[in-house]
Amino acid sequence: MPKRRTFIAVLLIFLVAQLLSACVAKSTVSSVDTQNQVEKEVEKEVEKEVNTNEESKEDNENNVYYSFVDALENTVVLEEEPSRVVSLVGSYAETWLLAGGELIGVTNDVITERKLDLSEDIQIVGTIKDPNLEVILDLSPDFVLLSPDIESHVKAASTLEKANIPHGFFKVEHFEDYLNMLDICTDITGNKELYDKNGLQVQKQIDEILAKVENEKGPDILFIRAMSRGAKAKYDDNMACKILEDLGTINIAAKHESLLEDLSMELIIQEDPEYIFVVTMGDSEKAINALKEGIEKDPAWSSLTAVKNDNYIVLPKELFHYKPNARWGESYEYMAKILYPEIFQ
Amino acid sequence: MSIWPKFSIRKFFNKNSGSYNGLVIALLLILLIIAAVVSIGSSKIPVREIITALYHRDINSKTYQIINFVRIPRTVAAILAGCSLSVSGAILQSVLNNSLASPNIIGVNSGAGFLTVLISAFFPASLYFAPLAAFIGGLMAVLIVFLIAQKTGASRMSLVLSGIAVSSFIGAMTDTVLTLNPDSAIDRAVFLIGGFSGVTMERIAIPAGFIVLALLIVLVLSYDMNVLALGDETAKSLGLTVGRLRFLFLGLAALLAGSAISFAGLLGFVGLIVPHASRFLVGYDNRFLIPVCALLGSIFTLCCDVLARVLFAPFEIPVGIIMSFLGGPFFIYLLIKRKKGKLYG
Amino acid sequence: MVRLNKVSAGYNKIEVIKNINISFEKGTITTIIGKNGCGKTTLLKTASNLLEPFRGEILIKGKNIVDLSRKDVAKELSFLPQLRDTPNITVYNLVMHGRFPYLGFPRIPQKEDKLIVESAIESMGLQEYVEKNICELSGGQRQRAYIAMVLAQDTDIIFLDEPTTFLDINHQFEILEIVKQLKDMGKTIVMVLHDLSSALSYSDRICLIDNGEIVIYDTPQAVYESKEINRIFGVSSQQVLVKDNSLKQYVFYAC
Numbered sequence: 005m006p007k008r009r010t011f012i013a014v015l016l017i018f019l020v021a022q023l024l025s026a027c028v029a030k031s032t033v034s035s036v037d038t039q040n041q042v043e044k045e046v047e048k049e050v051e052k053e054v055n056t057n058e059e060s061k062e063d064n065e066n067n068v069y070y071s072f073v074d075a076l077e078n079t080v081v082l083e084e085e086p087s088r089v090v091s092l093v094g095s096y097a098e099t100w101l102l103a104g105g106e107l108i109g110v111t112n113d114v115i116t117e118r119k120l121d122l123s124e125d126i127q128i129v130g131t132i133k134d135p136n137l138e139v140i141l142d143l144s145p146d147f148v149l150l151s152p153d154i155e156s157h158v159k160a161a162s163t164l165e166k167a168n169i170p171h172g173f174f175k176v177e178h179f180e181d182y183l184n185m186l187d188i189c190t191d192i193t194g195n196k197e198l199y200d201k202n203g204l205q206v207q208k209q210i211d212e213i214l215a216k217v218e219n220e221k222g223p224d225i226l227f228i229r230a231m232s233r234g235a236k237a238k239y240d241d242n243m244a245c246k247i248l249e250d251l252g253t254i255n256i257a258a259k260h261e262s263l264l265e266d267l268s269m270e271l272i273i274q275e276d277p278e279y280i281f282v283v284t285m286g287d288s289e290k291a292i293n294a295l296k297e298g299i300e301k302d303p304a305w306s307s308l309t310a311v312k313n314d315n316y317i318v319l320p321k322e323l324f325h326y327k328p329n330a331r332w333g334e335s336y337e338y339m340a341k342i343l344y345p346e347i348f349q
Numbered sequence: 350m351s352i353w354p355k356f357s358i359r360k361f362f363n364k365n366s367g368s369y370n371g372l373v374i375a376l377l378l379i380l381l382i383i384a385a386v387v388s389i390g391s392s393k394i395p396v397r398e399i400i401t402a403l404y405h406r407d408i409n410s411k412t413y414q415i416i417n418f419v420r421i422p423r424t425v426a427a428i429l430a431g432c433s434l435s436v437s438g439a440i441l442q443s444v445l446n447n448s449l450a451s452p453n454i455i456g457v458n459s460g461a462g463f464l465t466v467l468i469s470a471f472f473p474a475s476l477y478f479a480p481l482a483a484f485i486g487g488l489m490a491v492l493i494v495f496l497i498a499q500k501t502g503a504s505r506m507s508l509v510l511s512g513i514a515v516s517s518f519i520g521a522m523t524d525t526v527l528t529l530n531p532d533s534a535i536d537r538a539v540f541l542i543g544g545f546s547g548v549t550m551e552r553i554a555i556p557a558g559f560i561v562l563a564l565l566i567v568l569v570l571s572y573d574m575n576v577l578a579l580g581d582e583t584a585k586s587l588g589l590t591v592g593r594l595r596f597l598f599l600g601l602a603a604l605l606a607g608s609a610i611s612f613a614g615l616l617g618f619v620g621l622i623v624p625h626a627s628r629f630l631v632g633y634d635n636r637f638l639i640p641v642c643a644l645l646g647s648i649f650t651l652c653c654d655v656l657a658r659v660l661f662a663p664f665e666i667p668v669g670i671i672m673s674f675l676g677g678p679f680f681i682y683l684l685i686k687r688k689k690g691k692l693y694g
Numbered sequence: 695m696v697r698l699n700k701v702s703a704g705y706n707k708i709e710v711i712k713n714i715n716i717s718f719e720k721g722t723i724t725t726i727i728g729k730n731g732c733g734k735t736t737l738l739k740t741a742s743n744l745l746e747p748f749r750g751e752i753l754i755k756g757k758n759i760v761d762l763s764r765k766d767v768a769k770e771l772s773f774l775p776q777l778r779d780t781p782n783i784t785v786y787n788l789v790m791h792g793r794f795p796y797l798g799f800p801r802i803p804q805k806e807d808k809l810i811v812e813s814a815i816e817s818m819g820l821q822e823y824v825e826k827n828i829c830e831l832s833g834g835q836r837q838r839a840y841i842a843m844v845l846a847q848d849t850d851i852i853f854l855d856e857p858t859t860f861l862d863i864n865h866q867f868e869i870l871e872i873v874k875q876l877k878d879m880g881k882t883i884v885m886v887l888h889d890l891s892s893a894l895s896y897s898d899r900i901c902l903i904d905n906g907e908i909v910i911y912d913t914p915q916a917v918y919e920s921k922e923i924n925r926i927f928g929v930s931s932q933q934v935l936v937k938d939n940s941l942k943q944y945v946f947y948a949c
Binding site (some may be wrong): 034039041112127128131134136137138141142144155159160163166167176185313 | 415
């Protein structure tokens with residue numbers, strides 16, 4: 005049938021044309037673009053890398069102020085101490101401030117999520133998911149903080165690269181990540197005492213808590229994150245779950261990975277965890293109480309031990325969803341008090 | 350228009366010699382608009398400064414950075430997407446004899462979107478093939494829609510219905526892929542609505558090639574499209590190979606739409622509105638309709654993009670939303686005004 | 695001019711016309727008549743290369759139609775369908791489309807093309823309507839415009855599928871007179887007509903089809919006398935003389 009032949013011919017022509025132009029394009033595109041398009045399998049061991057790499061304040065050869073390796077394994081070089089810093093992630097803005105730095109531009113989640121009180125001079129550069137590149141460039145920043153998990157950040161990086169604006173990717177999920185980021189930030193700002201105060205002291209606090217429960221066998225728990233799209237059980241790569249794990253609990257989602265995708269009532273009843281923790285985006289007391297009432301009235305949920313013993317607990321999102329940064333110790337404490345009331349008054 | 354009762358825009362465009370005036374005016378208009386668009390943004394940059402910045406090419410000048418890395422790529426992307434989508438719509442409306450045909454009703458959008466998402470989910474390293482994938486996806490969807498419509502009588506209603514059915518089905522498949530692979534490189538919401546934020550010249554280089562190629566072919570064949578409009582039998586009698594030509598035009602429409610989708614996401618309504626508006630200005634002769642569609646489409650998209658950037662600065666509304674806001678009411682107007690769905694009397 | 699040898703054709707693998715052997719002679723008007731669904735239009739379309747036959751061959755001026763390119767065929771014969779889309783174009787542009795088979799790449803009409811188009815418009819008496827949109831014309835005028843297009847196509851053979859449908863009776867006769875004019879220019883015309891009276895009055899040959907086969911192919915008088923029309927349609931017929939007994943007309947009425 006002539007139609008089919010023509011279709012195949014056309015397809016082949018375009019396939020060849022595309023292959024050729026792809027080869028040409030590949031060789032002319034900058035290396036940053038190639039990196040940005042690689043899968044986002046980010047090393048969790050970045051902290052080890054950072055510690056073994058140059059953190060020298062003075063590089064005799066090039067007179068560079070500071071350089072480090074960021075979360076995407078790019079070497080970030082700061083020629084001078086940055087004074088015009090923009091953060092595209094609210095949590096990183098807070099960390100930068102905790103390191104004694106100053107900001108000229110932030111994304112609006114700094115206000116909506118973190119409720120930080122910022123001076124009016126600081127420019128809002130858009131949302132965390134969609135930062136406005138023009139506004140950022142207009143500020144003439146000399147250092148930008150980004151996240152490798154957000155596509156618009158990855159795209160922005162290629163432009164920042166071309167514009168010779170130093171920028172660093174940070175990935176913070178657990179306390180160690182925060183600590184490492186604080187380390188780098190305080191290196192840059194030169195306020196190492198803040199590393200001690202906002203970092204090492206918190207570490208100490210956490211270590212003390214964990215020491216007290218070292219030999220305890222923790223209860224079975226289930227952790228759920230409830231968003232407008234739906235609720236999912238969380239296990240591995242989640243900050244709250246790590247806290248729970250450190251405190252000796254057993255997450256039933258570890259035994260049943262299917263729970264991560266689909267909250268199966270059957271499995272939950274079968275496992276009957278002692279505690280059920282929920283983190284929601286809801287703010288008001290009313291919404292949270294409404295949620296609890298609904299659960300208590302639901303025949304399936306109300307049959308669970310955790311609900312009967314009033315161990316169905318809605319956690320504050322500031323401590324268990326958004327990165328608590330310097331309050332990480334508080335998060336551990338909050339949870340420890342719930343799990344081991346005898347030990348922690 | 351009421352100020353100059355003797356002067357009718359329509360007559361001015363619709364001259365005997367075939368609307369050359371229309372073309373010239375549209376060309377001048379687009380140059381004006383490009384100049385305006387590049388100077389407007391979160392900050393106004395006067396045209397003189399733009400020219401100086403481009404001349405000196407100082408990487409460290411923030412004016413140059415903004416112009417070169419943000420505004421120019423966006424402007425080029427908007428022009429390309431605007432003209433290719435509206436020409437695609439014009440082709441589909443003419444060839445399928447259906448005034449409600451447009452890339453997103455006929456299945457091109459969903460087909461292109463599906464394959465693009467599939468590639469980013471399973472072959473993220475091959476994102477260079479996104480334009481080709483979008484093209485193939487678009488073409489296959491159009492073919493399926495066309496075949497189904499033919500089987501059911503090829504009336505304008507059956508075409509729209511089968512387009513909707515096929516689009517929904519493919520959309521469901523796309524959603525499934527996105528749900529199971531939430532880490533797909535393409536940010537779901539942004540892609541589905543469509544926008545130009547973060548676009549770079551590298552990203553649009555290859556699709557641009559396809560678009561220009563397809564536009565040239567369409568322009569050359571625009572007279573044949575006129576003959577096709579006489580009806581299959583008359584056209585065949587005049588020596589036209591109707592089947593093959595129609596297939597070629599569908600392929601070009603799919604290529605144009607698919608290429609635009611690969612960097613702009615699923616933009617709606619340009620393909621529907623602009624051909625109608627152009628027809629109002631220059632009539633049905635495709636030799637003039639196609640170029641005017643291209644120009645008007647670019648102008649419309651540019652204007653929507655400026656609005657998207659400026660309305661709530663520094664926050665950006667995706668262009669697709671603005672287009673739908675304007676396109677939706679017009680679509681309803683079309684449905685009411687049109688007695689039958691036929692393009693030709 | 696046009697010869698069909700053992701031609702069978704139809705749609706969806708179902709034969710509508712079977713084993714047709716017929717030849718349309720140069721400079722004649724042949725009208726194909728028959729009941730609805732008997733295969734008249736199928737025969738017309740097959741002969742004009744719009745429908746591929748299942749079997750048999752079609753010869754145009756002695757050459758097999760499959761050996762000719764579509765463009766070449768378009769220069770030899772033209773087909774005017776009964777129903778067609780009416781695009782929003784001017785009379786001039788419509789008639790210019792008739793020159794399409796002759797336009798090279800790029801499609802720019804030459805002086806010769808323009809002259810032919812103008813003369814075609816003139817011979818159809820449409821000079822005043824040259825710049826008018828064909829959608830705005832009356833049925834008869836529109837049909838004349840299409841015939842002007844066919845004229846501009848400058849083919850020796852013209853196929854017309856029910857050219858008088860939906861027209862008022864005066865316009866019907868107008869078109870039929872034009873058909874006679876075309877014959878006087880030397881064209882070979884094959885048409886399908888529903889109206890038996892007009893068919894017999896205006897043709898040189900009548901081809902009566904029933905159930906996909908040719909029942910009789912002869913002059914109108916011979917066909918009338920054979921009474922085959924009466925048998926197939928179940929009617930009676932009468933020959934009358936009009937215009938001071940100078941013109942023969944055929945009248946059909948219920949039995």
